[in-house]
Amino acid sequence: MIIRIVSEGQYEVPSSFFDELNAIDNSIVELVSQENENDYRKELSKLIDMIKTNGKQLDDSDIVESNVIVPPSDLTFEEAKDIFTGVGVFED
Numbered sequence: 001m002i003i004r005i006v007s008e009g010q011y012e013v014p015s016s017f018f019d020e021l022n023a024i025d026n027s028i029v030e031l032v033s034q035e036n037e038n039d040y041r042k043e044l045s046k047l048i049d050m051i052k053t054n055g056k057q058l059d060d061s062d063i064v065e066s067n068v069i070v071p072p073s074d075l076t077f078e079e080a081k082d083i084f085t086g087v088g089v090f091e092d
Contacts, residue, residue, distance in 0.1 A: 004066035011055030
């Protein structure tokens with residue numbers, strides 16, 4: 001699975017991590033709907049860290065379509081309200 005973190009590059013992450021990443025994504029959706037900005041920030045950081053830790057960063061010269069696009073770590077809470085709705089960035 002290819003995941004792009006906006007402004008940080010693409011990572012090839014084993015599909016075996018999909019359920020765990022999706023659970024974090026669902027948690028972020030819930031936190032945003034509850035207006036819980038502090039925990040939202042923690043979970044977004046956790047999501048990005050998990051991708052970087054378990055994925056292999058692709059070279060910028062590799063042109064590969066991303067399966068999932070994750071917003072950057074500095075995404076504002078107001079911007080998150082437009083992105084982390086419904087199923088979030090990982091489709092169930």
